[in-house]
Amino acid sequence: MAEKREVLVVGGGTAGWITAAYLARFFEGRVGVTLLESPEIGIIGVGEGAFPTIRNTLKFLGIDESHFIRAASATFKQGIRFDDWLHAPASDGTRHHYLHPFEAPFQAEASGLVPYWLLQDEATRAPFAEAVTIQNRVAEAQRAPKRSGEGDYAGPLNYAYHFDAARLAEVIAARAVELGVRHLAGRLTHVELAEDGSVAGVVTDAHGALAADLYIDCSGFRAELIGNALGVPLKSVKHLLFTDRALACKIPYDRPDAPIASFTIATAHAAGWTWDIGLQGARGIGCVWSSAHMSDEDAAAVLRDYVGHDAFAARMIPFEPGYREAQWVKNCVAVGLSGGFLEPLESTGVVLIEAAVAMIAELFPLGGPADAPAARFNQLIAARYESIINFLKLHYCLSRRSEPFWRDNADPASIPPALQALLGEWRRRPPSRFDFLLDLESFAFFNYQYILYGMEFRTDLSGSRGDFPAMAAAEKLFARIRGFGERATADLPSHRTLIRQINEGL
């Protein structure tokens, strides 16, 4: 029988603990998993928004949903509301907003309702997300996506969570140790390379030398193995996604029973956007901006204006948007911030960790050389980064705002050619599932539809009206969605009520 293979995960942030726990659960003892982390370096501790895929991950790890919500101070997230992205607020106070809900548009027939919405009178039709899903109504009414007792990770509407980032790592760490992960607190001080350029071992301050068959670099922006030791460069995408700084703070609610929003509020400003995330005891608020378009002082003023006072401490986090094209090199794989980071607009940090770890588990070289899956892994992960870049860019390039940051974003020279080609096609037809290679995508065609039509993008079907003869049936369906939405809003508990019930064990 082959010797048991050993994995060393370097880093104990969200990436390290998800990776270690996932591999321990996946291999059930057939692979040894050790995690080394330095408490004095600590974790980045930001990133409060998730994507619905996290439910599958937590469920797979065997973490009870109510326990997770209590321990990570989590709340439910039904999507993201984008305020002021199309236009800056008008002088009379009028503002534009739209929701990107997680629930897919209601689909009854093959072509769905989208073409019929496009053919409706623009002046009188409901906003896209409100017309095609009940989730818009439910979320706007501050209702929860489910009732208590509905079952772990299940409910009538799709959802993810908002959470305290440091506590998320702790919850997963506790589960990882239960699943058999060996936890070492200590600092990696040196990486030994073999003659062929692979990692021969790492030296630590508290545990001497450590060796493994596969090294997983989860050391965050420090990128101790993939960057410092192996010298793999980061490919910057700053020319496509301009934001490169964030200021983050926590603001208590005005009163203990204040409603908790069940969507992230992303409000555009002159050179970026702010996030506003409803956690259990406080709101996580942050400002993201492009340092080429706005000074740090002006960004701090944007955050102060948003919060409404300056009695808070904020933390500055500079970042370089980009990713390493080679993330699996010889016997080392990068997961999390060491592999790359794209700005947090659609909460893709954990999504990329989940994608990487699922591939590592399934492609793991149990018998052969440690780099056998490297080429495939690198191709798949790079494609995923590229598709997320396109999706993020879509939010910016459709804006009609006039500040330099927004004009630069609409400049075709800053829009990836693949996205430009799709936008050309979507002028004549809505996004389709055949526009994407599904296994590489984090976002589906309907996510693109929510952004496009929320931003008043025009798909002109007037020449093919005859291809959509079922308008009367579609109108009935739109009315049924309205009715279901009203009923669900009346039936579902308020978001704060559900969180209270979960905390009280009801």
Ligand code: FAD
């Ligand atoms: P870290 O949390 O930095 O962990 C690195 C670990 O490596 C730590 O344990 C550290 O101690 C250890 N380490 C480093 N060097 C050594 C050494 N020499 N020896 C031993 N140990 C070492 N993601 C989302 O999914 N949703 C969001 O809404 C979101 N928002 C974000 C907002 C901002 C402003 C930023 C910057 C990121 C955001 N992210 C978000 C991304 C998210 O924060 C990360 O993907 C996630 O936290 C994973 O980080 P990590 O584990 O890779 O790194």
